[in-house]
Amino acid sequence: MRVHVVEDDAGVSDSLSLILGNVGHKVVAYPDAESLFKAPPPEGRDAVIVDLSLPGIPGAQLVRWLLNLATPPRVMVITGQSQSFIDHQLRGLQPTWLVRKPLDADTITRVLPAE
Amino acid sequence: MREFSSPPGPLPPPTVSEARLLSVLDTAADGIIVIDEHARILIFNKACEKMFGIAAAEAIGQNVKIVMPIEYAREHDEYLGSYIRTGVKKIIGIGREVRGRHADGTIFPLELSVGEAATPDGRQFIGILRDLRPRKESEQRLADLQSELVHLARVSAIDEMGAAIAHELNQPLTALMLYLQAIRRAHAKGVDIVKVVGEILDKAAGEAERAGHIIQRMRQFVEKREPERHVRELDPLIDEAIDLTLLGQRHRIRIDRKQGTNLPPVSVDPVQVQQIVVNLVRNAIEAAAGMTDPAIHIRTRSADGTVVLEVQDNGPGIAPEALPKLFEAFASSKRRGMGLGLAISRTIAQNHGGDLLVDPGGNGKGACFSLVLPAAAAPADVG
């Protein structure tokens, strides 16, 4: 399995990849939804971490697309926005996990434990 | 000069018609002083008694210097003498702001207009005086209120952006936490991290610094301070303000930034000018938000003795019916807008001797706001 990280903030993306890599995951990072669409789609065994506030195609739209795949991957939404913003963006979407920033390593590795 | 320094003997008592005149003068709200060619006080009305704390009986016959601050008093005889000799008017018929001295030593601003009358007893000068303190006080109060409002508007702008700024702070905090935890975990497991630890710590420090900058920029912006003036380059101020505004934005927007070459510096209150930039850029972002490719052009240039900042968006422009009230407070088309941004911005611009102008655009063209600021005086005056 792989963990795809879709996050435009270089610092967050890099540190997240470091933690996931240290746990033993194969990590692929994308700065936006567009670049994920150019790569082979995530598989059902994969996990995708999506920042809700992405440049270009909004994070929520990516989540919707992922959840509608034939074999959807697990989706973790990460965000630093307010609850009202999250509710408004997700409107009925059910990602596997929703984690508010700031993130910490324990939360990440609890939901995505070492293989 | 002799004739002024040694006036003739004591003044004669007033006649009956003079007495009637005096009682009329006493009802006047303005201070009235009549002096002769020797600057001796002939008439000193009730309003003057109150204004200067000197009884008329005491004032009459004395040199008018008794109601002036020392530095005026020294020159007054000379003015009067030179006027009588040369006829060159320094104050007669003009009226101007001078300072008076109360018997208790208080110096205060006065508006003085002086008229001249030829009488059988020689030339006389009639001064009409108005205490300017009440006006100065209300001007001061107005200035205080205005700076209070300017500050409040700044706080409200940050407040509007508050949630988004919290989000922005979350980014470096997240990265910082994860970097440190990565090291902590590797260390706990006894993994050899010597090779990478330096690099990770550097990154962590970089993120902490980034968080610090965000806080610092906010703090500079919202802290309440006395208005000040500094001679500054405009462009760096603008760039900082753009950064601050983008912090508060959820969605990215294309910013096309062009700096003029060899722009003269401006004499400004840096935070207030940044406040204008924040307001204009926020408006532009909000206006362009509905477009498929939202973009803002931010340019500076110099134009005869001024420095101009232009903020142009590719939104719908300003509706003709909104234009007349655009710069008035509380004119807003937005659900959450206070309608203060442009009103405050224009006030600040005008307080700086500049202005805020608009090209409303429309018909496929976005609005363009121009902030015009006078170039700072030559370095010699700058101090």
Ligand SMILES: Nc1ncnc2c1ncn2[C@@H]1O[C@H](COP(=O)(O)OP(=O)(O)OP(=O)(O)O)[C@@H](O)[C@H]1O
């Ligand atoms: N770039 C622009 N394009 C189109 N309309 C604009 C633009 N800038 C301002 N306006 C119009 O002018 C109005 C007043 O702007 P102003 O900045 O004074 O207040 P506001 O943005 O509504 O509220 P706030 O107090 O939060 O700034 C806006 O509501 C909007 O209708």
Ligand SMILES: [Mg+2]
């Ligand atoms: Mg505004």
